Amino acid sequence: MRIIQFSKSTSYALHALVRLARSEPGVNVGIKELSASLGIPESYLSKVMSKLRQDGLVRAVTGASGGYELARSPEKISFLDVIQVIEGRQHLYECFHTDAQRPSKPQCLIHQVMDGAEERLLQYLREHTIQWVLDRRKEHEPIV
Amino acid sequence: MRIIQFSKSTSYALHALVRLARSEPGVNVGIKELSASLGIPESYLSKVMSKLRQDGLVRAVTGASGGYELARSPEKISFLDVIQVIEGRQHLYECFHTDAQRPSKPQCLIHQVMDGAEERLLQYLREHTIQWVLDRRKEHEPIV
DNA sequence: CAATAATGGACATTACAGGTCTATAATAGT
DNA sequence: ACTATTATAGACCTGTAATGTCCATTATTG
Ligand code: SF4
Ligand code: SF4
Numbered sequence: 001m002r003i004i005q006f007s008k009s010t011s012y013a014l015h016a017l018v019r020l021a022r023s024e025p026g027v028n029v030g031i032k033e034l035s036a037s038l039g040i041p042e043s044y045l046s047k048v049m050s051k052l053r054q055d056g057l058v059r060a061v062t063g064a065s066g067g068y069e070l071a072r073s074p075e076k077i078s079f080l081d082v083i084q085v086i087e088g089r090q091h092l093y094e095c096f097h098t099d100a101q102r103p104s105k106p107q108c109l110i111h112q113v114m115d116g117a118e119e120r121l122l123q124y125l126r127e128h129t130i131q132w133v134l135d136r137r138k139e140h141e142p143i144v
Numbered sequence: 145m146r147i148i149q150f151s152k153s154t155s156y157a158l159h160a161l162v163r164l165a166r167s168e169p170g171v172n173v174g175i176k177e178l179s180a181s182l183g184i185p186e187s188y189l190s191k192v193m194s195k196l197r198q199d200g201l202v203r204a205v206t207g208a209s210g211g212y213e214l215a216r217s218p219e220k221i222s223f224l225d226v227i228q229v230i231e232g233r234q235h236l237y238e239c240f241h242t243d244a245q246r247p248s249k250p251q252c253l254i255h256q257v258m259d260g261a262e263e264r265l266l267q268y269l270r271e272h273t274i275q276w277v278l279d280r281r282k283e284h285e286p287i288v
Numbered sequence: 289c290a291a292t293a294a295t296g297g298a299c300a301t302t303a304c305a306g307g308t309c310t311a312t313a314a315t316a317g318t
Numbered sequence: 319a320c321t322a323t324t325a326t327a328g329a330c331c332t333g334t335a336a337t338g339t340c341c342a343t344t345a346t347t348g
Contacts, residue, residue, distance in 0.1 A: 002151035002336060004231050006258070007305065011240050014254050030324070039245050044307055050326065063315020064323040079257055087148050096155050101183050108288040109277045110158050113223055114150070116272075120264040128260075133253045144252045147304085151336065174293065188338050194295065207346020208292040295344075303336085313326075318319100 010086045012040050012048050017082060018137075018144050020058065021074040021130050028067030038143065048086070055085040075131035080122055092118040154230045156184050156192050161226060162281075162288050164202065165218040165274050172211030182287065192230070199229040219275035224266055236262040 015038050023029055031049065035042040049068055052058045057077060058068045070077070093114030095102070102108075107115070133144060159182050167173055175193065179186040193212055196202045201221060202212045214221070237258030239246070246252075251259070281288060 002147060002149060002231075003234060004148065004150060004227075004236065005234050006148060006237055008240055009305080011237070011254075018254065032324090039241060041307065043309075046325070047307090047327095053325090060325060061315075062313070062323090062325040064321095065316060066314085066324050068325090079261070083148075090147060090149055092148065093150055093155070096152050097183060103285050103287050108285075109280055110155075110162065110288055113269075113272045113276070117223070117265055117268040120268045121261055124261040124264045125257075128257045132257070136253055141247050141252075143247050144254050153336080176293085185338065187340075190294070191296095191338090197294090204294060205346075206292090206294045206344070208290095209347065210293050210345085212294090290348090292347080293345085295342100297342090298340085300339080301337085303334100305334090306332090308329105308331080310329085311327090313324100315323080315325100316321100317323100318321080 006083065007087065009048050010083055012038070012045055013052055013082050013086050014079065015040070015143065016045065016049065016068075017052070017057065017070065017074075017077060017130050018133050020068060020070050021134055022137075023069075025069065028061050028065065028069055030067040034068070052082075052085060057081065057085060070130075073131070074134055075129050077130045078126050079128045080125035083125060091115070092121070150227065151231065153192050154227055156182070156189055157196055157226050157230050158223065159184070159287065160189065160193065160212075161196070161201065161214065161218075161221060161274050162277050164212060164214050165278055166281075167213070169213065172205050172209065172213055174211040178212070196226075196229060201225065201229060214274075217275070218278055219273050221274045222270050223272045224269035227269060235259070236265070 016034055019034060019038060020029055031042055031046050034040075034049075035045045038045075049058065049060070053060045053068070056071055059071045060066070060068050093111060095108075095111065097103075137144060160178055163178060163182060164173055175186055175190050178184075178193075179189045182189075193202065193204070197204045197212070200215055203215045204210070204212050235258075237255060239252075239255065241247075277288060
């Protein structure tokens, strides 16, 4: 029974992005500082950051005094963006019937309910951005 | 990167319950008939049905001319009920920080967004029942 | 008693999340 | 040019969960 739960990778990505959004633009944050301040294994986080770069959410600079920074402004990065980069774009529900076994052309009712539920979820995640977090963040909090 | 998707077991359970809801109350439907009409492996479906019984969604009768029937009326069985029986009641988001590492008492903001998203999802699933499917079901459709 | 049907346990298979380590490439400062 | 620093990509390992099969047991009907 597959677990309906976001992966740690997604959580790591979200925390890292908030952390990056907190630093001045133009300042690179290294993986060491990132992993230390968030409490995430360094080598694993580097994998996650690499994925974020490949999908255009952050920019990376190699070499001394290199590191990461956001590729676009925090209000342009939604939770949904992050989740879809890490988890992929699979649907919440998938038919177990093949096309041949499928009763009839338009979607069956169970499918309709599940897709409706998914849309509610995605809509909420689309409406909430990294900037949303920054706006409500208290300065004294170490992370978020 | 854990897949955010309902398990096949959940899908099987939903289809089986709709199938049971279609038959007259008091008539038991056997696992053979169920699995055949839905196109689900018999021995695996029996596991799923067993779980549904343990959690009070269906009643089972062993022995000759035994089988399954709904334990309550279809409008009292929501999609959320079924999903929570099969998938468990884990939250969509879970902190990777331990209590000791946790920044401060009330929930952090990332957590708040994720919980908000979860609530939208659950609310939708709570509002849709097996009866909802029956009401919209066309008589000639073999399954739903 | 015999046929039927659900139950529970054991077991196999596959996939993947989470994590570590290393060699390589790129960059900044000396 | 050399060196220290840093991201990148790949190989690799481990545990666990999902899906599925099979069998022995138990309960029920006729
Ligand atoms: S939604 Fe329709 S096609 Fe998909 S699994 Fe259910 S009955 Fe089959
Ligand atoms: S929500 Fe707060 S406690 Fe939970 S993982 Fe994020 S920073 Fe840590």
